[in-house]
Amino acid sequence: MISKQILFNSFLQSNFSPKQRAAESWIVILGFILLIATCYFGGAANLLRLVFPATSLVVAIFLYLRHPLLYIGFTWWIWFLTPLLTRLVDYRVGWDPTRQMLIAPYLVVFVTIATFIKHLPRAVHQGGLPFILGFMGVFYGFLVGIIFNQPIPVIRGFLDWLSPIIFAFHLFMNWRDYPSYRQHIQRVFLWCVLIVGAYGIYQFVVAPEWDRYWLIESKMFTSAGNPVPFGMRVWSTLHSSGPFGSVMQAGLLLLFTSSGPLIFPASATGYLSFLLSQVRTSWGGWFLGIIIILGSVKARIQMRLIMIILVMAMCVVPLVTIEPISKVVTTRLESFSNLEKDTSFQDRSKSYDRNLNLALSTGLGNGLGNIWKVNEKTGQIEVIVIDSGILDMFFTLGWFGAIPYIGGLVLMLVSVSQYTESRFDSFVSAARAIGISSCAQLIIYSGMLSVAGMIMWGFLAMAMAAHKYYQHQEMKM
Numbered sequence: 136m137i138s139k140q141i142l143f144n145s146f147l148q149s150n151f152s153p154k155q156r157a158a159e160s161w162i163v164i165l166g167f168i169l170l171i172a173t174c175y176f177g178g179a180a181n182l183l184r185l186v187f188p189a190t191s192l193v194v195a196i197f198l199y200l201r202h203p204l205l206y207i208g209f210t211w212w213i214w215f216l217t218p219l220l221t222r223l224v225d226y227r228v229g230w231d232p233t234r235q236m237l238i239a240p241y242l243v244v245f246v247t248i249a250t251f252i253k254h255l256p257r258a259v260h261q262g263g264l265p266f267i268l269g270f271m272g273v274f275y276g277f278l279v280g281i282i283f284n285q286p287i288p289v290i291r292g293f294l295d296w297l298s299p300i301i302f303a304f305h306l307f308m309n310w311r312d313y314p315s316y317r318q319h320i321q322r323v324f325l326w327c328v329l330i331v332g333a334y335g336i337y338q339f340v341v342a343p344e345w346d347r348y349w350l351i352e353s354k355m356f357t358s359a360g361n362p363v364p365f366g367m368r369v370w371s372t373l374h375s376s377g378p379f380g381s382v383m384q385a386g387l388l389l390l391f392t393s394s395g396p397l398i399f400p401a402s403a404t405g406y407l408s409f410l411l412s413q414v415r416t417s418w419g420g421w422f423l424g425i426i427i428i429l430g431s432v433k434a435r436i437q438m439r440l441i442m443i444i445l446v447m448a449m450c451v452v453p454l455v456t457i458e459p460i461s462k463v464v465t466t467r468l469e470s471f472s473n474l475e476k477d478t479s480f481q482d483r484s485k486s487y488d489r490n491l492n493l494a495l496s497t498g499l500g501n502g503l504g505n506i507w508k509v510n511e512k513t514g515q516i517e518v519i520v521i522d523s524g525i526l527d528m529f530f531t532l533g534w535f536g537a538i539p540y541i542g543g544l545v546l547m548l549v550s551v552s553q554y555t556e557s558r559f560d561s562f563v564s565a566a567r568a569i570g571i572s573s574c575a576q577l578i579i580y581s582g583m584l585s586v587a588g589m590i591m592w593g594f595l596a597m598a599m600a601a602h603k604y605y606q607h608q609e610m611k612m
Contacts, residue, residue: 142315144203145308146250153204153315160202164209167194171220181228187220188239195243204315206246208323210302214240214586215327215382218374219334226345230352237374241294244589247305254308262603265543265550266304269592272540273297273503276532280502292503292531299588303596310600311607317562320597321393328386328405329397335371335379335408339460342367365459369411377580380417381587383409385569385594388424391440392561398443399450406451411460413467416580420572427568431557440561500533524577544583548574551598556605563601570595 198206221236273296280289347362360367373379528537557564573591
């Protein structure tokens with residue numbers, strides 16, 4: 136059991152007992168939850184716009200120093216739940232166009248900059264070159280952004296791009312405790328699929344007032360559906376369907392590596408809400424992930440996975456046949472066979488063609504925070520939307536920043552593709568599948584940012600940590 140183990144704090148370079156520190160850590164976490172609930176229900180919900188990010192950072196620092204394992208879980212849950220809490224606060228006290236509560240997940244992750252700075256001098260010798268290359272690319276974009284763009288969008292962009300890299304580096308540097316981190320992440324994503332998936336179904340059926348309010352005020356109803364029951368594209372506790380699809384894709388693939396009584400209820404709610412999100416990119420990523428997993432494990436594990444897939448299908452298919460769920464899912468699935476007439480696909484194709492030359496012709500890059508341009512015909516400022524992670528890299532980082540950033544990702548992909556540990560450790564196979572399928576989606580989705588980037592970089596890092604752990608175990612024998 137993890138509670139009987141002695142783990143290693145990579146920042147303090149000291150051992151600690153999770154069992155001895157669990158009580159104090161959970162008291163801090165429960166105190167944090169109680170404070171948030173008191174503010175919200177006690178008539179001080181408007182204070183949460185400052186209190187929530189500040190206290191999230193304080194709790195993160197405490198856990199990072201005292202209980203690094205719980206820090207990982209706390210970080211993931213802050214990413215999963217902050218958008219929902221933000222909507223609840225907005226519904227109660229009024230719309231906040233600055234969305235300042237959404238800074239909380241970035242502050243929680245940015246604590247790991249301490250790990251990056253501490254281990255940077257010897258990171259190359261320990262296998263951390265991909266993270267350094269990624270950091271170099273982002274830092275270059277930050278410098279260009281500071282010169283040409285407004286500081287607040289630059290800082291926000293810097294957090295968006297850098298957070299996945301430093302968090303992944305932190306996971307990698309804790310490779311000594313890989314089995315404990317693996318089990319903890321499996322548990323976190325199991326509960327995530329169950330809870331976030333269940334809320335997604337509730338959101339689709341009921342259309343809660345706070346979600347409808349957000350949909351109307353954010354003007355996202357053109358892409359996220361209509362603010363009525365059975366009319367929304369599910370995004371659950373996240374801030375839009377795309378990030379929700381990325382989270383559920385990872386969680387559902389991880390379910391194949393877990394066991395226990397919660398697997399099947401989690402699968403039922405998870406897959407149903409995943410289908411109701413109507414995110415075809417994530418559907419394709421999940422399918423690619425399944426192929427990668429089945430192609431990298433032993434025959435015995437393959438048969439087990441196939442049986443799990445069949446049982447899960449038996450749980451989900453009857454639910455999908457219920458109207459109006461059946462109509463929503465069937466219509467979206469049928470669009471795969473008729474993409475040339477699909478408006479969403481056509482818009483993405485036109486956007487890709489329009490922005491291709493724009494992205495590839497910016498040698499120095501536009502820098503972080505450059506999210507708008509002047510329309511030459513109207514003279515008005517317009518937000519630049521590039522539905523491609525690859526083009527976004529070149530547009531933002533330029534050639535000088537995109538080359539090291541992409542180089543770091545390619546180096547990770549090549550490395551994890553050669554690992555043989557997936558033959559006996561299904562988590563390694565799933566982590567690799569999540570990372571590779573996430574990278575494949577960069578063609579049509581900026582999945583290297585925000586929570587999607589956390590998943591892409593984080594699970595590739597976990598595969599690297601597993602490899603380093605097993606290498607060390609072999610050397611000890």
